[in-house]
Amino acid sequence: MAFEPKIIGFLCNWCSYTGADLAGVSRIKSAPNVRIIRTMCSGRVDPAFILKAFQLGADGVIVMGCHLGDCHYQEGNYKTIRRLPFLRRLVKGFGIDPRRLRLEWVSASEGDKFALLVNEMTEEIRSLGPLKLSVHHEIQQPVAHH
Amino acid sequence: MAKPKLGLYWAASCGGCEIAVLDIHEKILDVAAAFDIVFWPVALDFKYSDVRAMEDKSIDLCLFNGSIRNSENAEIAHMMRAKSKVLVAFGSCALEGGIPGLANLTTKDAIWNYVYKESPSTVTKNGGTYPQTHSMMPEGSIDIPEMWETVKSLDQVVDVDYYVPGCPPQPEQIWGVIEYILSGKPLPAKGAVLGATDKTCCDECLRERKEKKLKKFFRPFEIQTDPNECLLDQGIVCMGPATRSGCGALCTKANVPCRGCYGPPPNVTDQGAKMVSALSSIIDAQDPQEIESILDQIVDPMGTFYRFSLAHSILRRVEKS
């Protein structure tokens, strides 16, 4: 069976999620590979969520937020533009191709951009192939929480 | 009534935790008096076979320190699990891989290649050889444990009842744990962290903290720090905010930033990711280029943020390229 990338998308409620909505309402075709998690703001996206997504088998993660200056919460996305590059350094440190982690700005009016990004990302991950991590095999046993 | 049985074991670790036990000083006599020590390879001459011969669950308490680096560590971990009623991951290595866990930043091959072949201090013949797990000698065959590719925490190998964090755990904390068990009070819920609190290192740190905004990071030797001011406020990467308290903020009292040995606080799954999230929040820059240049000031982010917790982090190890 052909490789179908699993991509987790973290979308902010006000711009990107609405933009994704618009893409849907506008009947814009896009790849079904991005599985969306809505957060109120891209600033809510904890780096641990992204690492967790990779741990659980995501081949890529895309975070989408409002354009800079457009944040519904005024400056939430400014935290994101610091967090993501910082995290990208760790992701790279873990030996994961940084292209598997993307940060994009999609406004409520950019349904087309959403679709474009989804397609683009899907194709890119497809070309990168599945993400293989040793942790995937290890967490067959439940991880103890303390 | 027979004295409860106590076992102590030292897996992949520096041994500091064992020393820490001794650091309870004269109370060690109380320990000796209260417990019947049945296994403590570093101090007393017990054989694995002695323990293996014991009945399952016959040891009341096992303090297991060190991470699981090789087959022997794992084997003893399984054995101690079986023989112990209460298995405690004792110290950072057992708890979250600790310093040995940093081996997960690279591969066994790379380590061996360096240690047995490339290191300038290694004298090699014919390009050098790696240790063999099984070899034939004139006297017979010899087996040595197999070193694993990935360092693991104790709980990634066996079921663990309690955790005592610290590199090493503080003597008073150790005594507290022992005392509690001796008191005969009902044991805490399984999985509890003993000898530590639910707060972070900041809770015990006496330094004055401000609302934070950082434009520049320093390494501790780069600046003369103010002894009364929060190190993070001064631009020193201090893991305190994302590290469980219990140590008494020893390091920051000594003008050294917290390295994070007590592991993440209760609700944090990934100490490094959390610290990255927190630090990036307080960087005072909005321009991508400026942000990158500030991030460049943090040397060795993996080692800094996952100094003790790499093996127990979400992704556990670095992928071999």
Added chain:
Amino acid sequence: MAYRTYLMVCAGTGCVANQSMKIKDKLESEIRKRGLQDEVSVVTTGCNGFCAVGPLMVVQPDGIFYQLLKETDIPFLVEEHFVKGRLVKELLYTPPREKAPIPKMSDIPFFADQTLIVLRNRGLINPENIDEYIARGGYQALAKVLTLMTPDQVIQEIKASGLRGRGGGGFPTGIKWETCKNVPSDTHYVICNADEGDPGAFMDRSTIESDPHAVIEGMLIGAYAIGSREGYVYIRNEYPIALERLQVAIKQAREYGLLGQKIFNKDFDFEIRIVRGAGAFVCGESTALMASIEGRPGEPRAKYVHTVERGLWDKPTCLNNVETWANVPQIIEKGAGWFSSIGTGDVTSDAWGGSKGTKVFSLAGKVNNTGLIEVPMGITLRKIIFDIGGGIKDGKKFKAVQTGGPSGGFIPESLLDLPVDYEELTKVGSMMGSGGMVVADENNCMVDMAKYFLAFTQAESCGKCVPCREGTKRMLDILEKITVGKGTEEDLVLLEELSNMVVESSLCALGGSAPNPVLTTLKYFREEYEAHVKDKHCPGHSCRELIQYIIDPELCLGKGHGCHVCAKNCPDGAIVGETKQVHTIDVMKCGKCGICYDVCKFDAIHIE
């Protein structure tokens, strides 16, 4: 390092123009050639004053005065004077009509009758070396006022001295300072007017060239008295040497802490800026000068509000000219009593009651000893012209003297015993002015002289107000008409009327005084005007249209034997005649240039 002898070579503008710097170089090389460089020092000084005989030098300490030096004279001079110890008679000064030279400067009448206050250091110090000024007592007066006197005491001293403005107006300096000081303002300015625009006058230039620190010290004292922290020297750019010396002096004074902040460690700051003027005559007028400093066109304004109240940038401003400022240190040092003992009148009750101290004049025209002189107030014109000035050139007859620059009046012979002071000169229709003094002899036509000076003031009129702009031009037109023999008697009436009108209604003093030469000549030499108008004759033989050159046949042939020199030199080819014959002038061709008159050795050519 001390020397046996100092050679004070004049480096005033006049002497420099006559190559005195080359003479200095030559002196130095000759002295070195003879190994005297450790004994004889060559010093360049400011203007000596006796410009008529430059380039000149004074050998000190003996005071031997050498004049009219040429580069080629120097080897001989050095050899004779400094090696052999003999004076070089040919280079000494010999008064006109006398045989014996006067070796010592102090014996020369030109110098003997002068009293030096402003020019006391002239020729004695190197103006570019502040130490020499200080060695001569310089900056002691400043020290005195800063350490011992209050500003009011300084003003009182100046008032008591009777010092009046030397720029021409004669306003009592002390009163000016006092008024200025009493105007409340955050800033007061002092200005030194060094925009000396009178043709032929160079008192201020010479003062700055020979003793710039005296001016700076005077300004410092004035600034202290008035409460000023900022001063300007407005100096015309045509005075490069004076400008440079002033710049050097200011720099040195600053280095010595005599300018700048906390002068003498007292709570007194003062800084002097130099503003260079472009040479407009009207910029000597105070309001025009201030306008020029402010960067506006140098045009005067009505002075109903005085500049001491609203001057430079509308701040109270005390403007004095170079000579006034240079007097100040001496008054402070030697006291008001000493100063007021010199001069005329009594100033104890009325500040306008007398003229005290000295006045520097630049003596020019048909006089033997032209140059710069400093004389006590009250000296007679006769003494100036005939003693100091050495009388009229070529033994001709004195006709008139003009004082006060181009807008001064002409004073006839009958008034020669007039004492020179502010009031007396004004009374006879002239003025002190800034100190120009031009002597006219019998060959000067007074109409022409009046025309000459009016032409100057007319050309220098800024053109702002109607009377000066239009009136002086019409006056000049009429004078022109008269000198070409087309004048009428109505013209004389009109000329006088216009003159009076311009005097009465002009905006500034330039217009107010420009007609003076016309008015005084009309007053004292009316017959000359009438001769021009009625007889179409110029008594001074200088109005070309009204004269004719005629060759006296007797003298031509009798004395000169028809030498033909005149014919050779005539540019118009108007002289007819062969050698050894009588020559005649073709009136139709004659351009009346006067060359024949000048070249005829036998006085055979007459003017009619």
Added chain:
Amino acid sequence: MVTINIDGKSVEVLEETTILKAAEQAGVWIPTMCHSEHLEPYGVCRLCSVEVVRGKRSRIVTACNFPVRGGMTIHTNSKKVQWLRQVIMELMLSRWPRVRVVKEMAERLAVKEPRFPSLERDEAEDACILCGMCVNMCNDVVKAGVLGFAHSGIKREVVLPFDERSDSCIVCGACAHVCPTGHIKVILEDYRGKKPEFTLGPKTPIYVPTLQAVPRVPVIDAESCIHFETGGCEICAKVCEPNAIDYSMQDEIVEIEVGQVLVSTGFDLFDASAMAQYGYGRLDNVYSSLEFESILNSTGPTGGKIVMKSGKEPKAVGIIHCIGSRDTNHHAYCSRVCCMYALKFAHLVRDRTDAAIYQFYIDMRAFGKGYEEFYNRLLDEGVTMIRGKAAEVVEGCWQGNGEPSLKIRCEDTLIGKFREVPVDMVVLCNAIEPRRDSDAVRRLFSISKSPDGFFLERHPKLDPTSTATEGVFIAGCAQGPKDIPDTVAQAGSAAARILSVIAKGEVEIEPVRAMVQEEYCSGCKICNNLCPYIAIEFLEEKKVSHVNEALCKGCGTCVAACPSSAMTGHGFTDAQILAELDGLMI
């Protein structure tokens, strides 16, 4: 006040006033030729010379600038004064014998023929008499510093710097205004881009904005006011009796605390010069819809007359629809109001002129109540409707008399032919577009925009007037093109929404909020700076942070940032999100 005596009359005047003013007060005439009330006295013509006697001293002074002092006796007509004036006048008359003001003054002073000829005689009737008023006006009042005098003495003349056109000249015309002889002429031909042309904006720098302005007082346009360019002039302040003019007034920012905001910032008109084919800004008599509206206005520049720049009435007017609207090169949307106002224009043109009217339309959209009827009425009024988008507007001329005209080229899609329609005036129906600064406004209120650039409503059908930000509402063209009835309706709705909150007295908020689990918080103070709403306070006693839930908007940034995960977000907890993640990965 001091008392002085002028020509025997005793007058009481303010001290320091000039003799000239005092004499005016006393009803005594003193001649002047270089004086203007707008200028500081210059005192150069000297005609105002008078004789002042104080004690025994008598002197001649100029009345224009000499300040009076108590006890002064002034003779303005003494023999001496008369004589001075006469000679001065002779001088002036001899030089400028044909200048009207000089002749008049000479006549008044009984000067007939000057006694001397002038060689500098200037026969021009508008010769410069060097009174200097223009120079003073330019330098002291206007402070442009352009005019000045050159040369001295008799050669003095008024010049521009280096005798060249000066870039410093602001073409204010004050010099020409003050010139008594007409020597100075302001020639506006294409000088510094200023042409003497018909303008739709205010014509002077000080003007009443509109007749409907509240309060109805003049304002100063700082862009064109001389004072704000040079620091000079201030003539309006001098003539304003109540001293109401205040140049120091500044735009001020007034802070008002409000709980709700209605954003109705309107629209911008599409700049038709972007579509060069229609000649806007290039061809005369091509107007935007708003400009034409202003021409139609009775208080407008033409007083409501429909005239061309030449002042003539147009023979034909073309109205072109959809300029920038329904055009994928510019705005794809329909601006909704143009069809109807185009019809209104046509109606008014028909009403006020005899011009032929052509409408160039794509589709007629007369969708509102009574609109279709209006359209039908216009058809009856004889307006020519041409279906087809105009291709271009070019210059042409009328057949017959050859007068210049404009030509509209288009394809008439109803008859399938290409047409060229000659008109005198073209009115463009510009698109309504979002305001230039709408992005800044949007950010200010944290609201979004729809793809067309207008502010985004919370829901296009169910909630068309509120936005994603609580308490922020939108109405009018800020939300999208709409006509007045729609705007009023939407604004009314917004107002009602706002009022209902005020009436209720309390605000309901979304439950998505952050919260500090104090047992885990150690007071590292990392979160305290992060909140844009300052909802996170630090409790000094407990040494923990605390979220003010009324202020918190629930973005969750602090939750992500909290290094000890003591901060948690209702509705979006770590566990919830991780569980979601788990679910998604199946």
